[in-house]
Amino acid sequence: MKKGHQVTMKEIAKKLGVSVSTVSRAMKDSPELHPDTKKRIVDMAKSMNYQYNLLAQSLRISRSKVLGVIVPELTSHFFSSNISGIQDTAYKRGYNIMICQSNESFDQEKANIRTLVSSQVDGLLISLSRETKTYEHLQDIFDRGIPFIMFDRVTEEIPVSKITVDDAHGAYLVVKHLLDQGCRKIAYFSGPEDLYISKKRKEGYLEALAEYGLSEKESKVYFTDLTPEMNRQVTIEMLESGDLPDAIFAMIDPVAVDVMIVLKEKGIKIPEQIALAGFTNNPTSAVVEPSLTTVSQPGYEMGQLAANHLLDQLEEIVPDDPQSFVLLTTLVPRNSSKKKS
Amino acid sequence: MKKGHQVTMKEIAKKLGVSVSTVSRAMKDSPELHPDTKKRIVDMAKSMNYQYNLLAQSLRISRSKVLGVIVPELTSHFFSSNISGIQDTAYKRGYNIMICQSNESFDQEKANIRTLVSSQVDGLLISLSRETKTYEHLQDIFDRGIPFIMFDRVTEEIPVSKITVDDAHGAYLVVKHLLDQGCRKIAYFSGPEDLYISKKRKEGYLEALAEYGLSEKESKVYFTDLTPEMNRQVTIEMLESGDLPDAIFAMIDPVAVDVMIVLKEKGIKIPEQIALAGFTNNPTSAVVEPSLTTVSQPGYEMGQLAANHLLDQLEEIVPDDPQSFVLLTTLVPRNSSKKKS
Numbered sequence: 182m183k184k185g186h187q188v189t190m191k192e193i194a195k196k197l198g199v200s201v202s203t204v205s206r207a208m209k210d211s212p213e214l215h216p217d218t219k220k221r222i223v224d225m226a227k228s229m230n231y232q233y234n235l236l237a238q239s240l241r242i243s244r245s246k247v248l249g250v251i252v253p254e255l256t257s258h259f260f261s262s263n264i265s266g267i268q269d270t271a272y273k274r275g276y277n278i279m280i281c282q283s284n285e286s287f288d289q290e291k292a293n294i295r296t297l298v299s300s301q302v303d304g305l306l307i308s309l310s311r312e313t314k315t316y317e318h319l320q321d322i323f324d325r326g327i328p329f330i331m332f333d334r335v336t337e338e339i340p341v342s343k344i345t346v347d348d349a350h351g352a353y354l355v356v357k358h359l360l361d362q363g364c365r366k367i368a369y370f371s372g373p374e375d376l377y378i379s380k381k382r383k384e385g386y387l388e389a390l391a392e393y394g395l396s397e398k399e400s401k402v403y404f405t406d407l408t409p410e411m412n413r414q415v416t417i418e419m420l421e422s423g424d425l426p427d428a429i430f431a432m433i434d435p436v437a438v439d440v441m442i443v444l445k446e447k448g449i450k451i452p453e454q455i456a457l458a459g460f461t462n463n464p465t466s467a468v469v470e471p472s473l474t475t476v477s478q479p480g481y482e483m484g485q486l487a488a489n490h491l492l493d494q495l496e497e498i499v500p501d502d503p504q505s506f507v508l509l510t511t512l513v514p515r516n517s518s519k520k521k522s
Numbered sequence: 523m524k525k526g527h528q529v530t531m532k533e534i535a536k537k538l539g540v541s542v543s544t545v546s547r548a549m550k551d552s553p554e555l556h557p558d559t560k561k562r563i564v565d566m567a568k569s570m571n572y573q574y575n576l577l578a579q580s581l582r583i584s585r586s587k588v589l590g591v592i593v594p595e596l597t598s599h600f601f602s603s604n605i606s607g608i609q610d611t612a613y614k615r616g617y618n619i620m621i622c623q624s625n626e627s628f629d630q631e632k633a634n635i636r637t638l639v640s641s642q643v644d645g646l647l648i649s650l651s652r653e654t655k656t657y658e659h660l661q662d663i664f665d666r667g668i669p670f671i672m673f674d675r676v677t678e679e680i681p682v683s684k685i686t687v688d689d690a691h692g693a694y695l696v697v698k699h700l701l702d703q704g705c706r707k708i709a710y711f712s713g714p715e716d717l718y719i720s721k722k723r724k725e726g727y728l729e730a731l732a733e734y735g736l737s738e739k740e741s742k743v744y745f746t747d748l749t750p751e752m753n754r755q756v757t758i759e760m761l762e763s764g765d766l767p768d769a770i771f772a773m774i775d776p777v778a779v780d781v782m783i784v785l786k787e788k789g790i791k792i793p794e795q796i797a798l799a800g801f802t803n804n805p806t807s808a809v810v811e812p813s814l815t816t817v818s819q820p821g822y823e824m825g826q827l828a829a830n831h832l833l834d835q836l837e838e839i840v841p842d843d844p845q846s847f848v849l850l851t852t853l854v855p856r857n858s859s860k861k862k863s
Contacts (some may be wrong), residue, residue: 263598280621300641470811
């Protein structure tokens with residue numbers, strides 16, 4: 182073993198042919214584990230000069246009763262709903278929360294993790310930034326035995342619990358609704374191509390089209406960086422091309438609202454000429470005119486579930502084996518897509 | 523001196539007839555102070571058995587490079603703009619921020635302060651909860667020499683720097699605009715009566731009325747707890763009373779939007795029958811129909827100023843004498859009040 186290398190739980194697990202969470206439980210002296218197994222793991226850890234006990238001990242002794250939360254941005258209604266759900270749940274269970282936002286920046290996300298970890302939070306709830314494509318920073322805290330889970334923007338690379346919403350199914354629901362209204366030439370206004378939700382919602386979009394006998398050839402995807410300026414520009418370019426769809430599905434409500442503003446400026450009737458739908462169910466979507474058809478994401482409930490699950494793990498009510506929770510979305514039909522009464 | 527009593531800087535200042543910030547500077551060994559003054563204060567502090575140096579020393583030695591921020595709620599566009607301004611500024615200057623929300627609860631606010639202080643943040647930026655009516659928790663951290671400033675929701679009771687927006691002037695501007703449009707019977711939809719901004723905005727409302735020769739008798743204030751349910755109910759009761767105004771000024775945009783929905787449901791034309799205006803310039807206000815006349819608050823700039831000022835104090839670029847900054851608001855006239863072209 183090279184000098185200065187810090188032994189990870191993963192390496193111990195590999196040597197013994199057990200799972201990482203079994204090693205983790207042995208380190209935490211969990212009563213669920215057979216004493217022989219526990220001894221075998223602890224002995225191996227010692228022989229490998231693994232440095233966990235000290236941190237684990239201090240975590241167990243001096244619980245701060247604080248959870249750390251990292252979200253990409255706070256101005257988003259969805260993430261602030263997540264936080265409300267996390268906070269209400271944590272508070273009921275005697276915990277406070279400290280929040281950091283990554284501003285969609287990978288570097289800021291790493292800095293946030295350092296900050297919250299040195300504040301000795303008992304655990305972390307993390308939603309990844311748009312820029313995060315590598316995961317050493319998460320692997321590092323995982324290896325150090327710092328409890329955390331991920332929500333909404335997650336990665337499969339790290340074996341911790343994850344809570345997501347069913348993006349593909351939500352997109353399927355809303356595009357199927359547009360098809361049910363008689364639309365056949367439906368454009369998808371997507372965020373950046375490599376974004377997880379861009380892809381997932383496209384899956385649902387294509388699935389609904391396929392169900393109505395429309396192939397991928399008959400789909401049409403416009404990309405935007407999600408800024409009001411680009412949303413506007415892409416809409417204008419689409420209109421100027423003369424190749425008009427009979428419906429637009431926008432990846433998130435704010436894009437749909439920006440599209441709506443341009444269509445109205447150009448005198449295009451919604452939904453008669455172009456039907457419109459979004460995704461998120463922001464408060465704004467109910468008050469624009471026409472009111473916006475969208476998909477409701479259970480942001481508050483996601484926060485509640487995330488906090489309860491992490492606290493259940495911390496308090497050893499449930500084992501800390503990684504679990505995946507997928508929350509369902511619901512269609513919210515409104516006037517922007519109502520072609521049939 | 524009674525046993526167990528912790529001596530405060532205020533008491534030392536009183537004994538010596540100097541200001542609290544002078545004592546604070548002596549404790550921090552500031553080069554701005556004359557050595558004789560410094561010695562006199564330090565001697566007095568010692569004789570009174572004042573316990574500051576230890577904490578101050580440790581703060582100075584182990585700077586965490588983290589600022590703590592406490593806001594009443596994160597779902598508010600205004601506070602999330604504040605936070606963006608604080609974070610961008612802090613990040614540029616090499617600091618990270620940790621955020622807690624009080625959920626408008628006094629107890630939660632106290633818990634947030636405890637949490638952030640035990641995380642050893644270098645300083646705090648605090649916006650008070652709606653419930654906060656006493657200030658021992660702030661006096662306590664002030665006496666312990668923990669650097670902090672207040673923004674938006676502030677109190678005059680604690681001698682630290684404060685950053686606010688000119689609420690009264692903003693309300694004056696928008697009500698004067700309604701008067702300029704020919705409205706003479708203007709109702710004010712106010713939040714809870716004892717809320718600072720309810721009062722300040724009422725001041726501006728009455729000032730504008732007075733300028734047009736309308737006395738307080740000709741004003742009409744409706745109170746709501748700011749929930750959508752009560753905003754709706756108050757509007758319906760006003761309509762059913764038959765005593766209709768020709769304009770409504772709502773204390774915040776979300777109230778104006780709720781009022782707008784009811785007026786439209788009842789077939790009342792905006793602005794022809796009732797003109798409408800809000801305050802805050804939320805993103806929603808630009809996309810409702812008719813677009814909402816409102817007052818723009820510089821939330822992001824407030825955050826920038828707050829963070830820069832606190833960091834200037836921490837880094838001793840400016841003395842930590844309390845200062846008051848008042849940011850100006852601007853009228854954003856839109857269609858909901860446009861009676862004249």
